[in-house]
Amino acid sequence: MNAEVYQKWLSQLRKGFLELCVMAVLRQKHSSYGFELLQIFNKAGITINEGTLYPLLNRMFKNGWLDSNWEVPVDGGHPRRFYRLSNLGKKQLIEMLDAHQQHNLSLEQLQECA
Amino acid sequence: MNAEVYQKWLSQLRKGFLELCVMAVLRQKHSSYGFELLQIFNKAGITINEGTLYPLLNRMFKNGWLDSNWEVPVDGGHPRRFYRLSNLGKKQLIEMLDAHQQHNLSLEQLQECA
DNA sequence: AATAATATATTGTATAGCATAGTATTATTA
DNA sequence: TAATAATACTATGCTATACAATATATTATT
Numbered sequence: 001m002n003a004e005v006y007q008k009w010l011s012q013l014r015k016g017f018l019e020l021c022v023m024a025v026l027r028q029k030h031s032s033y034g035f036e037l038l039q040i041f042n043k044a045g046i047t048i049n050e051g052t053l054y055p056l057l058n059r060m061f062k063n064g065w066l067d068s069n070w071e072v073p074v075d076g077g078h079p080r081r082f083y084r085l086s087n088l089g090k091k092q093l094i095e096m097l098d099a100h101q102q103h104n105l106s107l108e109q110l111q112e113c114a
Numbered sequence: 115m116n117a118e119v120y121q122k123w124l125s126q127l128r129k130g131f132l133e134l135c136v137m138a139v140l141r142q143k144h145s146s147y148g149f150e151l152l153q154i155f156n157k158a159g160i161t162i163n164e165g166t167l168y169p170l171l172n173r174m175f176k177n178g179w180l181d182s183n184w185e186v187p188v189d190g191g192h193p194r195r196f197y198r199l200s201n202l203g204k205k206q207l208i209e210m211l212d213a214h215q216q217h218n219l220s221l222e223q224l225q226e227c228a
Numbered sequence: 229a230a231t232a233a234t235a236t237a238t239t240g241t242a243t244a245g246c247a248t249a250g251t252a253t254t255a256t257t258a
Numbered sequence: 259t260a261a262t263a264a265t266a267c268t269a270t271g272c273t274a275t276a277c278a279a280t281a282t283a284t285t286a287t288t
Contacts, residue, residue, distance in 0.1 A: 005177050006206065009130055010213060011276050012244065016127030017217060018276085024224040035235050044220045052276050054236060059275090063119050078235045078284050092120065099124060103131060104218065106158045110138040125245055126275065132245085149266050166245050168267060173244085192253050192266045 014048070018056055020100060021046060023065070023093045026085045033080040057083055065089035128162070132170055134214060135160060137179070137207045140199045147194040171197055179203035 025032060025040055032040070034054055041048055060066045066083045073080070085093065139146060139154055146154070148168055155162060174180045180197045187194070199207065 002178070002202070006209065008243075009133060009210070013130030013213065013217065015129040015244085015275055016123055017221075019123060020221060021224055024221060028225065033235080040224070041220075044223045045216060046220050049277055049279095050236080051238085051278065051280095055238085056275085058237085064116070076285070078233095080235070088116065092116075095120065096123070099127065100221075102159060103127070106155075106160050107131075107134060107138060107214075109158045110135055110154070111142065122274070129244055129275085147266080163246055163248095164267080165247065165249095165269090169269090170244080172268090190254065192264095194266070 017100075018046075018048065018052070019060060019065075020093075020096055022056065022060065022083075023085060023089060023096070026066070026083060027090070027093060031082050031084045033082045035080070057081075060089075065092055128166075131214075132160075132162065132166070133174060133179075134207075134210055136170065136174065136197075137199060137203060137210070140180070140197060141204070141207060145196050145198045147196050149194070171195075174203075179206055 021041060021044075022037060025037060034050075034057060037057075038048070038050065038053060057066065057068075061068050061083065064086055066089055067086045068081060068083050071080050071082050135155060135158075136151060139151060148164075148171060151171075152162070152164065152167055155167075171180065171182075175182050175197065178200055180203055181200045182195060182197050184193055184195050
């Protein structure tokens with residue numbers, strides 16, 4: 001019962017954070033797609049649902065933070081929707097990482113003296 | 115228009131994080147109340163609304179993370195509802211700080227190689 | 229032929245931050 | 259003394275996001 005409350009809190013903590021994760025990967029890899037991102041996140045210890053990621057990517061695309069195009073693998077396989085950071089996304093990411101670090105600094109400050 | 119989207123993202127990023135802030139302060143100060151917490155947060159660069167904090171404190175109390183009692187200042191003044199970390203809250207805080215740090219580590223990892 | 233893996237999309241639910249407004253007490257100031 | 263500001267908490271309605279569950283389609287494997 002208490003574990004349930006904690007799990008709900010955890011999913012709240014992920015809000016906003018996942019955008020940062022997507023953009024951080026895209027800055028490194030230049031380009032990726034949903035299914036691959038899910039695997040990359042899993043390896044990094046971030047387990048998110050498909051139903052979370054795909055709408056998230058769609059929202060970020062609509063925000064103009066990502067560019068997107070469909071690609072069919074040359075060696076056959078299911079078509080993939082690839083995403084890249086747009087110019088706006090690149091600028092935005094810097095601000096977002098900044099805000100994230102500001103959060104960390106604030107928390108540290110609160111833990112010190114208060 | 116784009117700044118608006120960013121502001122909305124910022125308020126999402128605060129979800130779950132504010133619990134951490136409240137509990138971090140209460141671990142240091144032992145006890146505090148809403149209005150004081152607002153001021154402490156402000157000094158630490160965390161500007162949140164009353165309509166965010168008071169319901170938050172209420173939820174945390176209902177979760178059993180906080181204990182609470184009313185106090186009337188001896189030198190006069192408006193009655194204040196004080197909050198303290200409960201024993202459950204103390205345990206929970208450790209887990210929550212852990213989860214928060216795990217997020218940071220994951221993000222760092224994603225930024226490195228991907 | 230059946231199943232698993234790959235890949236994306238959609239729908240409904242619950243929750244939290246926010247804006248706003250309301251209530252009440254004390255302190256200040258004109 | 260009347261009006262205003264500061265202190266302090268509560269309640270309501272809105273919006274956006276993470277999640278669970280489901281659906282769909284293609285390729286690979288058994």
